[in-house]
Amino acid sequence: MLRRLILVCSVAVAAQVHAAEAGKVIFTAGASHIADRAAAEGAPVNEGDLLTTGDDGYLYVKTVDNGLFVLRPNTKAKIVTYQVDSKNPANTHVKLELISGVARSKSGDAVKLARQNFRFNTPVAAIGVRGTDFTVHTDADTSRVSVLTGRVIVTGFGGACTPEGGGPCEGATSRELSAAQRGQLLQIKRGQPAPQLMSSVTNSPDQVSPPRGDEPLAKASTNSDPAIDAKKTDSLDKIVARPPVTAPPVVDNVPPPITTPSAPQREIQWGRWVQVLNQPANIAFSVPDGAERLFQGPFMIVRTAGEDYVTPERGSVAFNLKGSEAYIFSDDPTKSAVAAAVKNGTLSFDFDKATFNTGFDLVSGSETFKMTSTGTVTSDGHFNTSNDSLFTLKSNTDVSGVLSNQNGGSAAYLFQRRLDDTRTTQGVTFWSR
Known part of the structure; x- marks a missing residue:
């Protein structure tokens, strides 16, 4: 009897040790549960806990490595495994499972270092990542995946790819999808040999269950083509200013000293690279060697080639709004965009803390x-x-921008935000001293 009691206690303790904390709830609304208890902000989420939301339920979980796991209404999911080893990323193992409904997964710091050990299961497929921030809708027979940033690889279960496995399944029937493939998703059905690439106009996860207006937005990407990044780096290496070369003294018929001119200040250009509301594009999407670009939706910022910008380490500075353009877009593809105005803008930097506020x-x-x-x-x-x-809802707008020494100091940033259940805004702003 004593031996049996010890064995039972040992199993219980082992189960508690195994069920490590995977994250904490940072937001909940409507009906949402963790296992058999109502979800509450600050509540821990352990490995193996069943997460559920009702008709009006939303649940945001911040993982232990600063990732994000979002459940929208009528969803069931689990964080099956979340074992992080910061000292040896190869020992990190993460596995999520979406049983039904719509969920979003944004990779945390540990996952980005151990992508080979990340798995997101649905009833019919295994999803691996190359980044990443993605959204999935699934029922028992069909899964659809759309990508916000980065890239995913999707494989239907069968053969060597089983639900019990870990990491991505890669093979002849695997298919990849990147954020650059806008307006498309991957769909996989039970028994289908390979995922199918299709338009996301009518059946994307966001249309099945739209995000709340306060769901954190995906980061805007810089150049999506790695070759452009490589070319940019190479070009910058070539324009570093050299010290003056002076001629020897006391030599006749020697040309004057040769100097290499300093690289120019990097300037900011901004605008729209596609037409909106019959307004033609006013900036070219392609940029010269050495320039860099940030783009989001129809807007783009270019920082031209020139002397490397170095952020001050001390002091603070405030900018004045000099130009902007913004639109409000409906999730309904039959509705046109609506122009919006940016007013009463403020932008300041605290270089001591390396922070900004706008x-x-x-x-x-x-x-x-x-x-x-x-x-x-x-x-x-x-x-x-x-x-x-x-995560803490201190910001309601996602911003991505650059600084420049142009004309004594300037800045520009792209912004986006979901305004409500059916509308999103995107825009660009330009600032100077």
Whole structure:
């Protein structure tokens, strides 16, 4: 009897040790549950817990490595495994399971270092990542996957690809989808040999169950073509200014000293690379060697080739809004975009803390939306909304921009935000001292 009791206790303790904390709830609305208890902000989510939402339920989980797992209404899912080894990423293993409904997965820091050990299962397929931020809708027989940033690989179960496995399944029947393939998704049905690439106009996960207006947005990407990045780096290496070369003294018939001119200041250009509301594009999508670009939706920012920008390490600075363009887009493809105005803008940087803060009013007709964002600044003058500010809802707008020494100091950023269940806004702003 004593031996049996010890064995039972040992099994119970082992189960508790195994069920490690995978994350915490950072937001919940409507009917949502963790295992058999109602979900609440700050509540832990352990490995193996069944997560469920009702007709009006939303559940946002921040994983232990700063990833994001979102469940929308009428969804069942599990964080099957979330074992993080920061010292040896090869020992990190993460496995998520979507049983039914719509869920979004944004890779955390550990997953980005151990993509080979990440698996997202549906009833019919295994999903691996190359990044990544993606959304899935599934029932018992059909799964559809769309990508917000990065790239996924999708494989139907069969042969060596089984639900019990870990990491991505890769083979002849696997298919990849990247964020660059806008307006498309991968669909896989039970028994189908390979996923099918198809239009996402009518059946994307976001259309089946739209995100709330406060769901953190995906980061805007810089150049999506790796070859462009490589070319940009190579070009920058070639334009570094050399020290002056002077001629020897006391030599007749020697030409004057030769100097290499300094590289010019990098300037900011901004605009639309596609037509919107019959307004033609006003900036070319292709850029010269050495320039860099950020683009999001119809908008793009270019920082021209020139002297490397170095972010100050001390002090603070405020900018004035000099130009902008924005539109509100409906999820209904039959409805046209609506122009919006950016007013009362503020943008400031605290270089001691390497942070920025911005806000403005987005005005369209009788509607006014208060847009705010805070985030971090890198040493080369890039600034982005921080994950923490989105997770904690301190920011309601996703921002991605660059700084320049142009005309004594300038900045520009792209922004996007979901305004409500049916509308999203995107825009671009330009600022100077």
